[in-house]
Amino acid sequence: MGARGPVHEALDELELVDHHCHGVVTGPLDRAGFETLLTEGDRRPGLSPFDTPAGVAVRRHCAPVLGLERHAPADAYLARRAELGPGEVNRRFLRAARTGVLCVDTGFDAHRLTTPAELAGAAGAVAHEVVRLEPVAEEVAARGVGAGGYADAFRAAALDAVRRPGVVAVKSVAAYRTGFVLDPARPSDAEVTRAARRWLARGGRLDEPVLVRHLLWTAVDLGLPLQLHTGFGDRDIRLHDVDPSHLTEWLRLTAGTIPVLLLHCWPYQRQAAYLAAVYEQVYLDVGLTLHHVGPARARAVLEEALEITPFRKLLYSSDAYGVAEFYGLGALAFRRGLGDLLQDRVDADELDLADALRLARWAGADNARRVYRLPDAH
Known part of the structure; x- marks a missing residue:
């Protein structure tokens, strides 16, 4: 780690915007x-x-x-x-993270986790909701919709979900369901009906490729920023299929529509950086990665992500889930890693201090505020 300097101090004081996170367990x-x-x-x-x-x-x-x-x-x-006890543990780590805004994915394991409001209370922060779209589709199927009515029913349910107070974005876990090696084109109505017939007949989670494509295009139609899990995840992922560069043709087709936020990215942070550099609508983070590599290696991951990423395209996320420790570790790793690499560039006269402080504010908070149209900090 390089010598601490004014960039570290500014990041220590900055109230972060965590643009993608989850609730934490409330029981012992x-x-x-x-x-x-x-x-x-x-x-x-x-x-x-x-x-x-x-x-x-x-x-x-x-x-x-x-x-x-x-x-x-x-x-x-x-x-x-x-x-x-869980309440005090959660409070300590959430406060230690010094995060002012939390964008909370509520679509997984919600019954055992804090709600966005509970999370915000423990953190002393403001919380917004991110709607995961696959559970919306699965709830539509569970209500007994017919294949011919699936597309309209899913669209209506998705619209209802994003109109809830506090919703700022949608998310897809297509990475876990099919990977990204998909036909990028919007599927026809007939294709959707045939695929819905296959999926509804067998049941289970949404893993029908045509319907995953339909979900992604429905997200475009909803008009909100779309978060996409890419790269590192649990054993349900086939890592070679979740390289974000597989999204290239889809990104070309959706240019000029909605912001696309590539989450996590490791080990594909360089591929994600390329996409952010050449496609106007693409942004990225290296959340989840940072608390798994730990503060000692956070700089290395961030440095690769920032080799070519425009400075207005990097966001902070913890992707903390389940245990509040990951809120504290994610924030610490981000502050230390970004502070080290920016301060070293200032010390080497490769970057002006005023620019470094501006870039730190952008990545830690302002970029997310702009993409999600969040209120400015007071």
């Missing part, structure tokens, strides 16, 4: 429950998620937030967590 967690939420992978006997970059970062950087020494052993960490 035993060791197995906590470790499950600490990793995107499977748990195996004898292999603890504490022995990963994310687990080491929790013991180093999160332990002091709970009143423990740095590098506290896992057992001591979990005992202290249980002693404080």
